[in-house]
Amino acid sequence: MEEILSNRSGEKIILLGNEAIVRGALESGVNFVSTYPGTPASEIGNIFYKIAKEVGVYFEFSVNEKVALEAGIGASFSGLKTLVAMKNFGLNVCLDALIPFVYTGSKGATVIIVADDPSCHSSAQSEENSRFIAEAAHIPVLEPADPQECKDFVKLGYEISEKFKIPVIIRTTTRVAHQKAPVILGEIKNLPKPEAGFVKNKNQFVTLPPRVLEMKKELIEKIEKIKVFSEKSNLNKVVGNNKSKIGILSSSISYLYVMEALKELNLNIPVLKLGFFYPLPEKKINNFIKPLKKVLIVEELEPYLEKEVKRLAKEANCKLEVMGKKLLPEIGELKPEYVTSAIAKITGKKYKFAISNLKSPIAKRLPQLCPGCPYWLVISAIKKAVDVSKVIFGGEIGCYMLFGNSPVDLQDYLSCMGSSVGIAHGIKKATGQKIISFVGDSSFFHAGIPALINTVFNKSNPLIIILNNQTTAMTGHQPHPVSAEAGTGIKIENVVKACGVKYVKTIDQSNQEEFVNTVKEFLEKDEVSVIIATLPCRFVAKK
């Protein structure tokens, strides 16, 4: 941890992708950092939480990603150099604030980290590919492949943001964010902190029509200028033998698999490595594909680059054979062996793995609630209180989504944060069936409160169990509004009451009898009811 602050410029140290992002922000002189924790981006916030005071940076865990981005927008409007970090689903949460921010543009340079998780190693809900945002919001997106690039691209992101007054997204994936490799340190300059001040400027900050459409025009012109920058940038570079008629186009982690595969196959063919996902350097791509007969596009998940190359090839080289998802999976992350097989196929090289089709005879273990987790007591109380086959159980995001695994099996639907309550309301309105929905403490503040108010406003009667373990446990025990270190004095029960809920009880779940009886009693109510289970996560209790 001390190493990340090392001022020995030129030194080579091992950093995790997320640590390199922090280092890049520090070397750029970041002033303001906000985030909501989400794997695989969580370490960025965890590190700033530890070092912020020492390095003179403002840091906060915000209540959700939308608020985190809005805080960042405010800081940027006031002239501060800003970093906002989130996982892919966080991007969905903050989308409403993000799109107008690209219209207004940034004042203080702003970089937004978005971490995708192909193969859903640490994500329920969907295998989301955040690349969609680039076209939708007209926001520049850079894709680093390794920790060194994480650091360098963050710095370049700030330069682009500074130069063009636009926020820039750095998109990582699990295998980039959680990759360790040597990184050569740059200098952390002791820049004087910029004088923060919000200077009124309707023309820039107010997206009211008719001005908003002029802003859109200005934004599109900005992107054209950034495209010229992208064309010249060495982030988009060709490596390997230019004479071959077969080429490869790739980016991010997939590029590392391509290079590994070429080494394994002992091949030397040209590779266009793209650091910019948006705007794409179209001329560079055209020049690359012009002399080729075949090109293989190596990218994870949906074929965004493949579609672009097919579109460009129509003019640049209409006979070009463009291959991608024909040879590589669209679901799940890529692996070096998949890329090796695909390249062997297009080049006609014979390649066989030393072993064929031996499968492990044991299934991979699923994660479980920790031994001693206070949620076990909630599970046991519910199993004592109700016939679980006759009650619907709403789940959502946090440790308690593991209620879906056997032998617990208390989860009949699972979607995004806060949704257990919103969906319960809809099912109640549609069917009147009995429902218990679970919502975590951090989740309740993140997105549960509007849904709870909606059950009061539109009158439905699910039983909601708020699991207050006093921390954001799943992502590594970050503080939230009612955790002890926050010291806000907010009480969930008061919030629930203020939402207009009449039947609310705060219970220590080790008092099983009271918990069981309250579940039975509240399930019969004709209005929404809430139980708040108060035992802390054992890792918080240990602190």
Added chain:
Amino acid sequence: MVKSLEQFNMVIVGTGGQGLITLLQIISEAALAEGYDIRTSELHGLSQRGGSVEVHIRFGKKIYSPLVMRAKADLILGLEMQEILNGIYFANPKTKFLINQFVIPISLKKPLSENETLNQLKKISKNITIIPADKICQEKLQNSVVSGIYLISFATFKNLIPLKSESIQKAIRKIIPEKFLELNLKAFNLAKSRS
């Protein structure tokens, strides 16, 4: 072991909470100290909590992919007897298996016997070493939490990992917090005396 260090590929398999990431850090720091290029891959978050976990460590002259390619592992270290089977995807006939003789039951299932596991592994490679590291550390140090440190130290003394044992020792000093350092160094020394 004579090995041109073009590349060394290692996979560690175990369950979330067994300290795989610490072992990864120690081996990477040792490899960096010896001047190698390094890339590793690890998983955090939901993938912990007692689920199956694998981490990848690669070092050598020039390394691109952080993931070990299928059938390309030089060493597969299993921190649990059954989990080693989740590593066979990376094995070839020359791969060495080093296994902790320690079983964590999979919920609702009867654990595979040691022989069942070994029969599966032997179909691929005969280079199998089983060490009761948890038992040894519990008996000699009254703490089995350092069994992973014991195993990577053992692997280095036995040249299963082509790094100098001093590099591993130095890396332990660098990575392990002061509070636990003595216990971890004892595990290193214990491995030295046993190898």
